[in-house]
Amino acid sequence: DAGVTQSPTHLIKTRGQQVTLRCSPKSGHDTVSWYQQALGQGPQFIFQYYEEEERQRGNFPDRFSGHQFPNYSSELNVNALLLGDSALYLCASSKDRVGGEQYFGPGTRLTVT
Amino acid sequence: GENVEQHPSTLSVQEGDSAVIKCTYSDSASNYFPWYKQELGKRPQLIIDIRSNVGEKKDQRIAVTLNKTAKHFSLHITETQPEDSAVYFCAAYSGGYQKVTFGTGTKLQVIP
Numbered sequence: 001d002a003g004v005t006q007s008p009t010h011l012i013k014t015r016g017q018q019v020t021l022r023c024s025p026k027s028g029h030d031t032v033s034w035y036q037q038a039l040g041q042g043p044q045f046i047f048q049y050y051e052e053e054e055r056q057r058g059n060f061p062d063r064f065s066g067h068q069f070p071n072y073s074s075e076l077n078v079n080a081l082l083l084g085d086s087a088l089y090l091c092a093s094s095k096d097r098v099g100g101e102q103y104f105g106p107g108t109r110l111t112v113t
Numbered sequence: 114g115e116n117v118e119q120h121p122s123t124l125s126v127q128e129g130d131s132a133v134i135k136c137t138y139s140d141s142a143s144n145y146f147p148w149y150k151q152e153l154g155k156r157p158q159l160i161i162d163i164r165s166n167v168g169e170k171k172d173q174r175i176a177v178t179l180n181k182t183a184k185h186f187s188l189h190i191t192e193t194q195p196e197d198s199a200v201y202f203c204a205a206y207s208g209g210y211q212k213v214t215f216g217t218g219t220k221l222q223v224i225p
Binding site: 035040043056058059101103105 | 158217218
């Protein structure tokens with residue numbers, strides 16, 4: 001049984017570019033949440049997807065958008081990249097209404113130069 | 114919105130001693146409080162959690178306590194081992210487990 005997977009593992013982009021990160025949830029999970037973790041900080045909640053819709057959103061600008069597909073996998077898109085967007089992007093999946101227990105993926109390390 | 118404060122930011126203990134990490138939260142509607150362990154370069158892993166209808170939960174050497182009135186919860190690790198060295202994050206969930214706020218993390222070092 002595969003856990004949460006993310007791709008790519010590492011990514012280097014230039015300021016102003018756009019990036020798409022991908023996440024496949026743990027088998028049996030239907031809810032996907034995305035987090036941004038800057039070096040030395042705790043994960044910051046970006047948004048959560050359930051039934052292909054954004055259900056909750058943290059304090060992130062509209063440059064951050066996402067999508068959830070019918071198979072529950074999800075994408076995180078970031079437009080007009082800034083240097084400050086450099087971080088580890090974590091995806092976490094859970095089974096809705098099962099107490100919020102989340103399983104994290106290995107993350108995508110994004111570097112913006 | 115929710116604000117979670119975590120203390121201390123770093124903690125060094127001798128192997129075999131106990132370690133305590135404390136978090137406070139601001140949103141009285143928060144009702145689920147997990148603790149995650151994150152080793153260097155790895156993903157956060159859930160180690161223990163507690164819900165708002167429980168005051169204490171224990172799992173072998175790890176325990177969590179919750180004081181809803183004071184809005185704080187703590188992680189207790191007894192008989193620490195070198196493999197306990199990692200960064201520990203607390204988190205608070207509200208809005209039907211949909212909205213989560215993490216603490217800033219505690220770097221625990223267990224000295225052999």
